[in-house]
Amino acid sequence: MDTEPLSKLDPAYATVMRIEGTLTVLPFLIAALVMGVAGALPEPWTWAPMIVPVLIALVMVLLIPMKRYRSRGYHVSTDRLRVVKGVMFHADTVVPFSRVQHLDVEQGPLERAFGIARLILHTAGTHNASVTLPGLRHADAVAMREEIRQHVKRESL
Amino acid sequence: MSERASQPLAAPDVETDEWQRVNPLTMMVQMARTLAQAILPAIAVLYGAASSEPDSEGLGAIAPYFVPIFGAIIGINLLGAWLSWRRLLYRVGETDVRVEQGIISRSARSVPYERIQDVSLEQKLIPRLLGLVEVKFETGAGGKEELKLSYVSEAEGEKLRETVRALVEGETAKPALIGEAGEASLQVAEPVGRTLFAMDTKRLFLFGLFNFSLVVFAVLLGALQQLEFLLPFDMWDYIADIFRDERIAEAGELVNGYSTFAQVLAILYAVAAVVVVGMASGVVRTFVRDWEFRLERTPKGFRRRRGLLTKTDVVMPVHRVQALVLKTGWLRRRFGWHGLSFISLAQDAGSANHDVAPFAQMKEIAPIAREAGFSLPDDSADWRRASEDYYFDRAVMQAFVPVVAALVLALQGYWVPTVLLLGLAAFLAVGEYYRWRVVRHALDPQQVVSRRGWLAPNYRIANRVKLHSVEISQNPLGRWRGYCTLRFGLAGGRLAFPGLSLEDARQMRAAALESIAAVDFAKLPR
Incomplete structure (x- = not known):
């Protein structure tokens, strides 16, 4: 009984998880943008704070929903x-x-x-x-x- | 909702179907309780007021206020007790039990009969002196918000229990009849109130000795802290004095002055004193809780009565027993003593509530288990062990930190702690090996059995048909190493098997699911 093929979930589920991920990352993204615009850091590092939210976004929006969707059934x-x-x-x-x-x-x-x-x-x-x-x-x-x-x-x- | 508004709802033909008040003596119990709570603070306040007066006539100065203050306290309590008695109404209706209460904010609760698992009676000290009981209508698993009636007279409580039980049976009999016809006829044939297990004073005493507990020291310290103001001296100052005056040092010198033999004697004496106090408090606690412990098999189920100060009388219907828990201790095990308790659908709060034979020999426990529809596992069972890899990984993880610490210390040249830490690591690792040897599980045609614990084996025996779901879960390590945890959904308790090999877990799951799916929940006797 453990060998039967599992039904996949609706692909929209992955989309919903992506949107939820986006909503989670959004505040960080805005904060980093504000820091960049305000020039909180000296010249070559002005946009450095963006690295963190972009990395989080890659993980939360692209990677995790995909993996999660694939693992469920x-x-x-x-x-x-x-x-x-x-x-x-x-x-x-x-x-x-x-x-x-x-x-x-x-x-x-x-x-x-x-x-x-x-x-x-x-x-x-x-x-x-x-x-x-x-x-x-x-x-x-x-x-x-x-x-x-x-x-x-x-x-x- | 007022009583007048809801009275027309009551059907007039059934005698039970009327709004009733609880016993008026309830007011006395409430008074006694609130007064007991109020009296200590009152004394504290008065004492404080008296001693804070600089002149000697402190007490004399406030004496005139004694009577009015206490009078007011008693008066307010009396009024409150009367009001809450007056506003507490209950009704045993056609389809439900209702209780309305509250002085300012009214609460009305209705519990339908099909949700009532059981009715239990409880007597605390004061109600017992007045011949009152508290009636609890137990509902469902978890038992958070139970319907309680405090207090009615003993006779009324018994009558209420019988009435509600009869109504509950009537409510659930219809669906249960189909699946349960055989069992029902079996129950009729049984004699009423057969004693299955009872503990006499000698047994209780022995049980108490094994219930060694040092709680009394904690209680004493706590009480000292709470009631400090009643002591004629300031305790903390006194303790500080001991240190400041080096009385401890004196004591130390005193001990040093003795010969080695005398030192050993003194230490032995101290240890013996602690052991004696621990055992005495164990005996007292056991006597208070399990006095006149008596388990009977009645047509309704298992009936357990116990208690010295708080007497409880609980009935556990046989078909509501979900699983058995068989426990023992590392020392009492040597003498063959075990404790049996039930995991029941109506699991009420507190750990020791479904003890049915807390201190018994196996030959006394086996008939009780049989009566509940379980068989105790023996050596003929198909015992299986968990995956070796699981315990190996655990041993590695447990030993890891001490070994690393030992290595670091060894590099620094501290040899004694290194050896000690390595010893600890070895102990932890051997412990895991030993656990792998003793932790087992078995699956027989009716039951799932788990055996755990490395110094004293504890068994959990669940009926396969009474499981609700099966889950196989794996953490990343488990997926890499090929083991998993098998968890069963059990009403009122937990049943998990960590570290099984994936194949074994799948087999167990498939087998258990076959039994579960074969019988519908509604056909399970409730």
């Missing part, structure tokens, strides 16, 4: 959901549908703009009390929620 089988994630710290979680307590589909403003959503499965366990699967198309997330809910309902009847 999921697999839905008839009775369980498998969520794989983690660039450095790898985690591979399986939640049987029969143990799902309730389900959420969540969207932040950015995610909404790109039409993606997070599916959250809640279980009664102390560890992994909620398992989040981000970066699904909103319609897919809703469909998956309905499917899992049907499953939960049917089994409990």
Whole structure:
């Protein structure tokens, strides 16, 4: 069961992570720009402060979202959901549908703009009390929620 | 929300379906408690006022105010107690239990029966003298915001518990019936209130001896600091005097003056004194907590009663037991003593709450485990070890710092600390090796078993069907070296296996998932 091919997330998820990265770097970039314009440092070093935010931006905007997107994946089988994630710290979680307590589909403003959503499965366990699967198309997330809910309902009847 | 507004909601036909007040004696308990809190500060204030007066008639000067001050304190307390009693209403309704309370801001809480895991009764010292109990409606895992009723009379508490339990059973019986028909008939056949385990005074005493604790010294120091003002001398000055007057030095000289034999005796005496005090406080603590410890098997589940000053009476339904924890200590283990506790869905706060047999021999524990639907692992189990690489890496990491420090010191020419540090590194590394030898896990058809601890093995035994999720996680080192951590989602507790080989973890996960997915959560007896 560990060999089954994982479904990729929606590519928009990588875009959303890039935008989030950009927003994080922006204040540093502005601060460095201000320092440069104000001429806080002597002549050859005027634009030196820019190096730091540019490096951060390269990592946060280009590198990490790409790696993160590639490392994530999921697999839905008839009775369980498998969520794989983690660039450095790898985690591979399986939640049987029969143990799902309730389900959420969540969207932040950015995610909404790109039409993606997070599916959250809640279980009664102390560890992994909620398992989040981000970066699904909103319609897919809703469909998956309905499917899992049907499953939960049917089994409990 | 006022009582008048909500009364029409109550269905008139059920006798239980009425708003009720708790026992009026509750006011006494509240008074006693607030007064006990108020009296110490009051004494402190008066004492302070009296001693700050320069002339000798300090106490005399404030004596006239004694009566009005204390009168006012008591009066305000009485009014507060009466008001809060008057404004506390509860109702055992058709679908839920409701409690409304608060003097100025009202809070109304309703807990539906299907969310009530259990009803427990607790008696602290003062309520016990007055024959009152606190009723706790335990809800769900975590147990943060529980519904409490303090206080009702003992009989009313018992009645309330029975009523609510019957209603809870009725509420959950419908879905549970299908999966549980066999078990239900089994339960009927059982005799009522069979004692599974009890501790007599001798056993308690022995248990207390193993519960060696030096907490009493900390408590004494804390109390000294708190109640310093009551002492006839200034403690800190006194201690400072000891140092200033070199009384310590005198004591040291005194010891030096003795012969070697006498010195050894004196040190032995000091050690023995500490040990005796530690054991005595262990015995006292154990007696207070576990007095008349009694575990019974009733048709409703396991019923545990214990306590000397605070008496508790807890019922743990059998099907709500998620896992067993079997613990022991490095010393008591030599005498075959173990402690058994449950991990339960209704996990209430505090560590020692689900002890079912805190100090017992294995032959006493096995029947309890069997009764809870678990079997204790033995040598025939398919025991597996974690990856050697994991413990090797741990040994290297632990020994790394002392070894580097030792090398640096050796270059500087300090030989004694070098040898000591190398010894420490060797000890840590050998410890990891030993851990690799003793830490094990096993998977049998019904259970997942974890065995940990290097001086005393602790077991965790979880029912495979009652797990909620499975996760395999790897940190960068683990990915490089090919090991991982396997974590199970367990309600009310944790179950993790660090350092398994990837293949072993995958096998365990696949096997566990098969059992989990085969049984629906709603069909699990709740």
